[in-house]
Amino acid sequence: MIDTHCHLGQPDYNIDRDRIIKKCKHHLNAVVTCCANPENFDVTMQLVRENQGFIFACASLHPRYVKEVNDRNLEEYLEAIRLQKKSLVAIGETGLDYNWITDPKEQEKQKQLFLRLIALAEQLQLPLVVHSRKATEDVINVLEEQKARAVQMHMFTNRSLLNRVIENGWLISVNTLLLRSKTVKKVVRDCPLEQIMLETDSPWLGIGEDGNIKPKNVVRNNPTAIRLVAEKIAEIKKLDLEAVDYQTTHNATEFFNINL
Ligand SMILES: [Zn+2]
Secondary structure (H helix, E strand, C coil): CEEEEECCCCHHHCCCHHHHHHHHHHHCCEEEEEECCHHHHHHHHHHHHHCCCCEEEEECCCHHHHHHCCHHHHHHHHHHHHHCHHHCCEEEEEEEECCCCCCHHHHHHHHHHHHHHHHHHHHHCCCEEEEEECCHHHHHHHHHHCCCCCEEEECCCCHHHHHHHHHCCCEEEECHHHHCCHHHHHHHHHCCHHHEEECCCCCCCEECCCCCEECCCCCCCCHHHHHHHHHHHHHHHCCCHHHHHHHHHHHHHHHHCCCC
């Protein structure tokens, strides 16, 4: 099993990151950690260096942080990403987030950054990891206009737009939201297993003892939770857990061009 989207560079893991990684190595085949802002870049690259063949990384500026990074810092960060191309398996997460960013001017800034990162992924020949929140139709329109080919729609929750994702040959990734959302269950039911990957978005989306998703400072999630997601997919699709494990792992190694 591969957690294709988590954030192990987040400060939430500073106290026991080594212990968590050890646990991941015991239960998982690999982890793709996502660096979502410049502050996490060095620690993310260090994780890749120290865990060759197990931790892989993607990097970008998350759309919700567009306001927080000035132009000069952004240019420096994008240059650092270019220089580390060989240590990265994707560009992302990038995309549009109208939940956190509501000002139309800032939304336009998000779109310009999204376009730049799509171009960067194309230039570096890397796949794209895409975030969308309250903006999925716009995100899909942009990706189609730019003729993006290798796309992971991370935390995809939109049943009505699923067919466009499937027809474009993109993949979705599913996390613990599946355990409580009827809509995500329908998305999984109707998406071919060949286009599904597992993720956690750790440290976010941890499940509390009451079965509900909690803020990360209350229940910190970790990548081994993908097992719960795989079990739920197996139940929905009436398949063995092994079949879900095999196919989603295969999807991830192909998508990210990972050698295990
Ligand atoms: Zn994320």
